[in-house]
Amino acid sequence: MKLFADSPGRRTRQVVADLLFVAWLVLWVWAGHAVHDGTLDLAGPARQTDSAASSMAENLRDAGERLGGTPLVGDELAVPFDQAAAASDGLASAGRDTVEAVERLALLLGLAVALIPILVVAAIHLPARWRFVREATAGARFIDAREDLDLFALRALAHQPMHVLARVSDDPAGAWRARDPDVVRALAALELADVGLRLPELPDAVGGPA
Numbered sequence: 001m002k003l004f005a006d007s008p009g010r011r012t013r014q015v016v017a018d019l020l021f022v023a024w025l026v027l028w029v030w031a032g033h034a035v036h037d038g039t040l041d042l043a044g045p046a047r048q049t050d051s052a053a054s055s056m057a058e059n060l061r062d063a064g065e066r067l068g069g070t071p072l073v074g075d076e077l078a079v080p081f082d083q084a085a086a087a088s089d090g091l092a093s094a095g096r097d098t099v100e101a102v103e104r105l106a107l108l109l110g111l112a113v114a115l116i117p118i119l120v121v122a123a124i125h126l127p128a129r130w131r132f133v134r135e136a137t138a139g140a141r142f143i144d145a146r147e148d149l150d151l152f153a154l155r156a157l158a159h160q161p162m163h164v165l166a167r168v169s170d171d172p173a174g175a176w177r178a179r180d181p182d183v184v185r186a187l188a189a190l191e192l193a194d195v196g197l198r199l200p201e202l203p204d205a206v207g208g209p210a
Helices: 008-068 074-142 146-159 162-168 172-177 181-194
Strands: none
Touching: 008 074, 146 172, 146 181, 162 172, 162 181, 172 181
């Protein structure tokens, strides 16, 4: 698999682009984590409410149980404490519900902050890199003989702009049909450069080594 171009300039641009993409990933993952943690801090008061109300309910329930043992009036004395304990349980439950809601919100906000910018840039960068890797890898497998240069020259005639072909020859198609070695190599070099490859030195290539 060929990940980078042969030409130094294009290879440098690819490496820089990949490093910037990785840095972009790290930046937004950190930002998403920071937003997640910052949102979770909002659940602090609800956690304290849950803890305090649970502790109060337990204390009130213990007090009610002790008073419930009082002869004759024990049940009547325990009722207010049991009611207060139930109210405290409700307050603790509300605190727990608030904590769970804040945790869900923190997760969603953290993912949104991180994923949206990452996916936007990935949708641009990754398909372009994949196209290059696919084309360069396939091209590198083909360049090993004269016939391969002829194939790339033919592709150049089909793909390259007319003004580019004109710089190669006044009649590039005719020269290709006549198998002019210099024109074939020049055309092949144009197409190879587009897929990030350098014209190789082939002992049996048209026109001899580069």
